[in-house]
Amino acid sequence: MTHPRCTFCGRRDPSHVVWRCRPFRLRDAHGVFDAPDVWLACPVCTTHVEAHNLDALTDRLSTSLAAARQARTGQAPDLRVIEPEARRVVAAFLAMRDEHPTEQEPPA
Numbered sequence: 001m002t003h004p005r006c007t008f009c010g011r012r013d014p015s016h017v018v019w020r021c022r023p024f025r026l027r028d029a030h031g032v033f034d035a036p037d038v039w040l041a042c043p044v045c046t047t048h049v050e051a052h053n054l055d056a057l058t059d060r061l062s063t064s065l066a067a068a069r070q071a072r073t074g075q076a077p078d079l080r081v082i083e084p085e086a087r088r089v090v091a092a093f094l095a096m097r098d099e100h101p102t103e104q105e106p107p108a
Contacts, residue, residue, distance in 0.1 A: 003016075004016060004040050005040070006040055006041055006042035006045050006064075007036070007039040007040050007041065007045075008039075008041060008042075008045040008048075008057055008060045008061045008064065008090075009042060009044070009045055009060040009061070009063070009064050010064035010067065010068065011042045011044075011045075013042040013043065015042075015043060016040040016041060016042060017040070017041045017043075017046040017049075017101040018038060018039070018040060018041075018101055018102050019038070019039040019040075019041060019049060019093075019097050019098065019101050019102070020037060020038060020039075020097065020098045020102050021035060021036070021037055021038075021039055021093055021096050021097045021098070022037070022096040022097075023035060023037055023096075024092050024093075024096050026085075026088055026089060026092060028085055028088075033085075033089060035089070035092065035093065035096075039093060039097070041101075044060075045057065045060060046101070048060070049094070049097070052094055054087065054090055054091060054094060057090045057093075057094075058083065058086050058087045058090045061086040061089065061090055062079055062082045062083045062086040063079075065077075065082050065086060066079055066082055069082075
């Protein structure tokens with residue numbers, strides 16, 4: 001069985017916490033990001049969400065996005081490009097999320 005990935009860091013973990021978030025959309029030069037209404041967080045990222053730790057979540061999301069892009073393209077992306085957009089996404093999530101997680105297990 002494959003476990004779902006953390007929305008922030010991409011970690012596969014059987015004990016994700018589910019955070020609900022009001023819909024939001026961000027536009028940048030590369031297109032539009034439609035945020036999901038369900039965000040999964042591994043135990044480490046859950047701690048950062050609960051602490052409203054924008055810097056730590058931005059770092060984890062940036063690193064995850066960079067690794068995914070490198071796996072797709074074979075080239076290491078510039079984190080200076082990825083980080084500002086990841087920060088906007090995380091800041092919007094923290095502002096729009098429900099105060100408490102809804103479930104302790106990811107949806108099937």
